[in-house]
Amino acid sequence: MLDMGITTLLTILILEITDKYGPGMFWSVLIGEYHKPVIQNRIFIFLDINESTSIAEQLGHEKYFRMLRRFFADITIPVLVNDGEIYQYVGDEIVLTWPNTPENKQKSIKFIRNTFYLIERYKEHYMKRYGKVPRFKTGVHAGEVTAGFIGVIKRDLLYSGDTINTAARIRSMCNDLNEPFILSEDFMHDFSTPHGYNIDVIGTIELKGRSEPTKLYALKFE
Numbered sequence: 001m002l003d004m005g006i007t008t009l010l011t012i013l014i015l016e017i018t019d020k021y022g023p024g025m026f027w028s029v030l031i032g033e034y035h036k037p038v039i040q041n042r043i044f045i046f047l048d049i050n051e052s053t054s055i056a057e058q059l060g061h062e063k064y065f066r067m068l069r070r071f072f073a074d075i076t077i078p079v080l081v082n083d084g085e086i087y088q089y090v091g092d093e094i095v096l097t098w099p100n101t102p103e104n105k106q107k108s109i110k111f112i113r114n115t116f117y118l119i120e121r122y123k124e125h126y127m128k129r130y131g132k133v134p135r136f137k138t139g140v141h142a143g144e145v146t147a148g149f150i151g152v153i154k155r156d157l158l159y160s161g162d163t164i165n166t167a168a169r170i171r172s173m174c175n176d177l178n179e180p181f182i183l184s185e186d187f188m189h190d191f192s193t194p195h196g197y198n199i200d201v202i203g204t205i206e207l208k209g210r211s212e213p214t215k216l217y218a219l220k221f222e
Helices: 002-021 026-030 052-059 061-074 076-081 102-121 123-130 162-177
Strands: 038-049 085-090 093-099 136-150 156-160 181-184 197-205 214-221
Touching: 038 052, 038 102, 038 156, 038 162, 052 061, 061 076, 061 102, 061 123, 076 102, 085 156, 093 102, 102 123, 102 136, 102 214, 136 162, 156 162, 162 181, 162 197, 162 214
Parallel strands: 136 181
Antiparallel strands: 038 093, 038 136, 085 093, 136 156, 181 214, 197 214
């Protein structure tokens, strides 16, 4: 009975940590990896729904929420297949992250491709149930961040630094540049474009809040 009780408590603990922080975080939490701020080099993807305000007005908040919940549930498969970590949900936006390695750069853009074609495959279902297909845009950047737990009565893992801000700015440029998927020059460092992808230079763009212009690239699929 004692062994069963310990096993049950451990299982509940693992499930609670996994549910809150995502797969792969149990040991990091257990050993206290993020109890003190640590510097990490990571890839970030900011992904949000196109024309979300307009769609929400047309569908109504409740129906739009159901569509959004279905969309986030559907793209969980590409996240898991490509070893991504869900950092946070912010309204109609999801932020994903990977440790910054050449292999994970391949996985991160594969996630975008998988998600794009998955939504294409489900578009008739979305149209039938919601009358809209949730198209999306992404900003992709890589660099150093500070990571650690914050909060007292509600603890969260926080990534902070210019890398996060720049990734968000890049995503916000998608509409201005009429490109759905934009990559940064820092992401492109030590990156080899895989077969089936086209990556073209957009140009060097001034991003709000940054003193130096940033070279951006457009991602397309063959």
